[in-house]
Amino acid sequence: MLDDFMWRAALAGLGVGLAAAPLGCFVVWRRMAYFGDATAHAAILGVALALLWNISIFVGVIGIALLMAFCVSTLSGKGYAMDTLLGVMAHSALAIGLVAVSFVSGVRIDLHAYLFGDILAVGKSDLAIIWSGAVLVIGLMLWRWQALLTATLNEELAHASHINPRREQLVLTVALAIVVAVALKVVGALLIAALLIIPAATARPFSRTPEQMALLAALVAMAATTGGLGAAYTFDTPTGPTIVSLAAAFFVISTLASQGWQRLARR
Amino acid sequence: MFSRPSATGDALLTTEQLTVRFGQQPVLDNINLVLRPGRILTLIGPNGSGKSTLVKTLIGAIKPSAGRIIRSPDLSVGYVPQRLHLDPTFPMTVRRFINLPKRHASHEIGEALEQAGAEHLLNAAMNHLSGGQLQRVLLARALLSRPSLLLLDEATQGLDHRGVAEFYQRIEQIRQRSQCAVLMVSHDLHVVMRTADHVICLNGHICCEGQPERVASSPQYQALFGDQTASTLAFYRHQHTSHHDEETLRHAG
Numbered sequence: 001m002l003d004d005f006m007w008r009a010a011l012a013g014l015g016v017g018l019a020a021a022p023l024g025c026f027v028v029w030r031r032m033a034y035f036g037d038a039t040a041h042a043a044i045l046g047v048a049l050a051l052l053w054n055i056s057i058f059v060g061v062i063g064i065a066l067l068m069a070f071c072v073s074t075l076s077g078k079g080y081a082m083d084t085l086l087g088v089m090a091h092s093a094l095a096i097g098l099v100a101v102s103f104v105s106g107v108r109i110d111l112h113a114y115l116f117g118d119i120l121a122v123g124k125s126d127l128a129i130i131w132s133g134a135v136l137v138i139g140l141m142l143w144r145w146q147a148l149l150t151a152t153l154n155e156e157l158a159h160a161s162h163i164n165p166r167r168e169q170l171v172l173t174v175a176l177a178i179v180v181a182v183a184l185k186v187v188g189a190l191l192i193a194a195l196l197i198i199p200a201a202t203a204r205p206f207s208r209t210p211e212q213m214a215l216l217a218a219l220v221a222m223a224a225t226t227g228g229l230g231a232a233y234t235f236d237t238p239t240g241p242t243i244v245s246l247a248a249a250f251f252v253i254s255t256l257a258s259q260g261w262q263r264l265a266r267r
Numbered sequence: 268m269f270s271r272p273s274a275t276g277d278a279l280l281t282t283e284q285l286t287v288r289f290g291q292q293p294v295l296d297n298i299n300l301v302l303r304p305g306r307i308l309t310l311i312g313p314n315g316s317g318k319s320t321l322v323k324t325l326i327g328a329i330k331p332s333a334g335r336i337i338r339s340p341d342l343s344v345g346y347v348p349q350r351l352h353l354d355p356t357f358p359m360t361v362r363r364f365i366n367l368p369k370r371h372a373s374h375e376i377g378e379a380l381e382q383a384g385a386e387h388l389l390n391a392a393m394n395h396l397s398g399g400q401l402q403r404v405l406l407a408r409a410l411l412s413r414p415s416l417l418l419l420d421e422a423t424q425g426l427d428h429r430g431v432a433e434f435y436q437r438i439e440q441i442r443q444r445s446q447c448a449v450l451m452v453s454h455d456l457h458v459v460m461r462t463a464d465h466v467i468c469l470n471g472h473i474c475c476e477g478q479p480e481r482v483a484s485s486p487q488y489q490a491l492f493g494d495q496t497a498s499t500l501a502f503y504r505h506q507h508t509s510h511h512d513e514e515t516l517r518h519a520g
Contacts, residue, residue: 029357150368152357159328160346160418161368200356207358208392 002124006233012122012130013225013243016179016186016195019134021217022141023175024196025203025210029152030172033197034086035072040180040192041090042068044097047114047184051104058129058181065177068093073173094189117188117240119229126185133182137175144171149210186225187240195221198247205258220250277303279342279416279448280325284334287317287324294320296472297334302416307442307449309459309479312469313491318452319349321469322420325450345414345447347405349421359393361385365408375411382441383407384433398425402434410441417441419451423458431455435462456483456492 002008027036043061050060068089075085101111113121122130141148151158151168158165183192203216228243235242278301285298295317302308310318323329325336326346353359365376380386385403388396396404402422409417419438423431435458442449453459459466460479467476474487482488 029354031354146368146370153353153359153364153367154348154351156323156326156328156348157346157351158368159323160326160344161412162327163368204356204358208360209358209363211363213358 002127005120005122006229008122008124008127009119009229009239010226012119012127012186013229014222015127015130015134016183017199017221017223017225018218019137020179020183020192020195021199021203021219021221022214023137023172023179024198024200024221025214025217026148026152026172027176027193027196028200028204029210032172033193034083034090035069036176036196037193038072038086038090038093039065039068039176040183040189041094042097043180043184043189043192044114045093045100046097046181047109048097048100048104051109052100057184061181061184062177065180066174069173069177073169097189113188114184115188115190116238117184117186117191117243119186119225119239119243120233122185130182130185133178137178140171140175144168148172187243191240191244194244194247195224198244198251199224202247202251202254205254220247224250278337279304279339281337282325282334283337285321285324285331285336286333287320287329288332293471295324298469298473300467300473302448302450304415304448305442305446306464307438307451307462308465308467309463310450310452310467310469311454311456311459311492316470318469319420322418322450322452326418339415341415343412343415345409345412345417347402347409347417347419347422349424349452351401351405353394355394361388361391361393361396361404364393364404365411367408369412371411376407379407379410380404382410382437382444384437399430399434402426402430406434406437413445414447416448416450419449419453421452421454423453423455431458438462 002011024036027033042064046061046064047057049055049064050057053060072086072089098111101109110118112118147158147163148168148171150161150163151165155165158168179196180189180192183195187195199217199221200213202220203213207213207216224247225243228246229239231237231246232239232242280302282298282300285295286293287295298321300308310321312318320329324331326344362376365371365379371379376389377386380389383403383406385400385407388400388404391400393401393404406422417438423434426434435455438449438451439462441447451463460483463479465476466479466482468474468482468485468488468491470491474491475482475485477485
């Protein structure tokens with residue numbers, strides 16, 4: 001089964017969707033969308049450095065994503081508004097990464113694949129990395145779930161319950177770096193943030209609790225990755241953008257359906 | 268058995284020369300206070316006097332720059348924040364909220380909601396609650412940790428007079444039933460005068476403290492709350508009038 005590239009691609013999509021969706025809920029609840037963008041864009045720089053130093057791309061990307069996240073955390077609250085700071089970081093990371101890639105001589109790398117993903121080229125070792133990352137992220141979220149929710153609600157409430165909000169922020173930062181590294185191959189650096197945010201936003205109108213939203217978002221993300229993969233194969237379109245387009249279509253349907261439902265309920 | 272030494276013997280929480288600076292800016296200077304079981308301590312003071320900073324320091328959200336906080340092993344804090352901003356993208360029911368960060372048995376939840384007057388709100392969505400309902404839910408959540416100290420940071424902000432009176436009545440009942448210590452930050456001078464055992468008037472430092480009426484008549488307090496003082500005292504004495512005619516006569520004389 002794993003010898004078929006379509007099966008590998010589908011399994012990769014399921015793994016990434018499963019890991020990205022619950023984390024994406026936190027990105028939405030804590031208004032970290034730009035933070036996700038900055039971390040994801042930095043991945044290109046990670047790719048360049050990994051090729052330059054001849055290390056695993058996965059390691060390079062996780063390293064740079066973590067570094068980026070720590071820079072943002074440290075710089076925040078030092079005089080810049082957060083959205084300005086993240087705007088600067090997100091786009092600079094991408095630009096510097098692209099410049100750095102051009103310095104990598106010898107191998108002509110397929111930049112396109114890192115920017116927009118290349119899910120059809122997922123190999124067995126990629127699949128192992130993606131699923132290990134996904135299991136790690138889901139384990140991390142399950143382990144810290146109650147504390148993460150409390151810290152997201154209100155920092156003082158967390159402190160009063162002996163939960164350190166900075167530690168929970170660190171958990172999310174690490175999870176985000178892992179998701180960026182495993183999703184790079186599937187949707188590419190430019191569209192990772194979309195895979196975090198769109199499923200969560202799609203799930204919101206139909207959820208009454210955080211758990212419902214996380215589960216629903218995971219279902220939406222997995223439907224988008226596998227459905228998008230199928231569509232890209234059928235219509236011969238680029239995979240990453242097709243996956244995100246399908247997720248966007250789910251979002252539109254969800255928004256219209258919930259508004260229609262509310263209008264009906266009001267009558 | 269030895270009797271335990273000094274005045275801090277039964278204290279749940281004691282601060283010694285607690286000082287907090289934000290950068291170079293001193294916010295709290297040399298704060299000494301003691302919280303004891305069954306006693307209500309009220310913090311009053313103008314805006315920016317450091318009341319909320321003091322509460323946040325006591326729950327560990329702000330590190331003191333100097334001095335120390337001594338916590339009894341029996342201390343468990345139930346904290347009711349000033350307000351709770353819930354992002355509209357964050358779905359949360361009351362039931363789910365009060366089970367954070369620890370899950371509780373449903374009979375305990377029922378009991379806490381009843382004590383807080385929020386039993387009918389169990390399945391409501393948090394962002395559909397009114398200000399008063401939210402306060403009661405926050406109180407119920409604080410009660411679920413079986414606190415030996417209840418910390419209320421301007422918990423009645425945005426409530427009307429009746430709401431405020433009901434809220435403090437509830438706190439009084441809880442205090443009597445569980446013998447917990449209560450520290451509340453308040454703007455409602457009327458209520459402070461009626462419910463507190465001990466009042467601390469804060470303005471960066473403790474400018475005066477003691478029993479409510481002594482604080483209210485101190486010159487430092489009157490300098491801070493000038494115009495409000497007269498009416499508050501009048502109200503306070505008015506409350507006494509109905510019960511203690513002789514005392515009123517003494518005041519009048």
